[in-house]
Amino acid sequence: LAAVLFALGGYMTAQVEHVNQIQGLAWLPWILGSVRAQVSGVRWREGMRVTAGLGLLFGLQLLAGHTQTAFISGIGLISYQLSAISYQFFIAHRQHQGTDHHPPSTAHPNTSFIPYPLTLIPYLLLGVLLAVLLAAVQLLPTLELIGLSSREGGLTVNEVLSFSWHPLLATK
Numbered sequence: 817l818a819a820v821l822f823a824l825g826g827y828m829t830a831q832v833e834h835v836n837q838i839q840g841l842a843w844l845p846w847i848l849g850s851v852r853a854q855v856s857g858v859r860w861r862e863g864m865r866v867t868a869g870l871g872l873l874f875g876l877q878l879l880a881g882h883t884q885t886a887f888i889s890g891i892g893l894i895s896y897q898l899s900a901i902s903y904q905f906f907i908a909h910r911q912h913q914g915t916d917h918h919p920p921s922t923a924h925p926n927t928s929f930i931p932y933p934l935t936l937i938p939y940l941l942l943g944v945l946l947a948v949l950l951a952a953v954q955l956l957p958t959l960e961l962i963g964l965s966s967r968e969g970g971l972t973v974n975e976v977l978s979f980s981w982h983p984l985l986a987t988k
Contacts, residue, residue, distance in 0.1 A: 819845060836885070837882050839880040839882070840880035840886060843880070843889070844877070847870065847873045848892070848896055850873060852900075871946025874886070874944060875949075875951045877889060878948070878950075879954055897936065901936065
């Protein structure tokens with residue numbers, strides 16, 4: 817049901833004319849699914865498989881050719897991972913509340929000194945590094961092209977904000 821709502825929802829249908837955005841956004845549910853598998857508590861070998869999958873999926877999204885979609889997906893990925901980590905800390909704290917034990921430990925059985933959610937950060941970084949390496953065949957020529965384009969020096973403030981929504985309109 818969630819996949820149908822995502823695919824046929826207003827945001828995706830509004831992008832019908834933008835093929836690169838649809839191609840990039842098609843990978844987003846799979847990317848979030850791989851992070852979900854990572855957060856749900858996997859061992860080292862399984863974590864590396866999930867990391868390889870995350871790197872492959874994010875690399876394919878980068879190869880779709882719409883960097884804004886990849887950037888927004890990356891922000892969503894980080895937000896999702898942080899919310900899952902926060903939720904695990906909250907659950908661990910709630911389970912140990914009111915007992916005479918030491919402060920709550922969310923340590924994975926294999927690591928007694930590092931809280932388990934914090935061990936996920938290297939997996940995420942490794943997945944992003946793998947994605948950038950996979951997409952380097954497209955990203956490196958793009959970086960060279962940026963240096964030769966009319967936007968080489970960046971955009972002025974007026975150009976950046978030309979199509980943005982004014983914050984004062986939020987109250988209307």
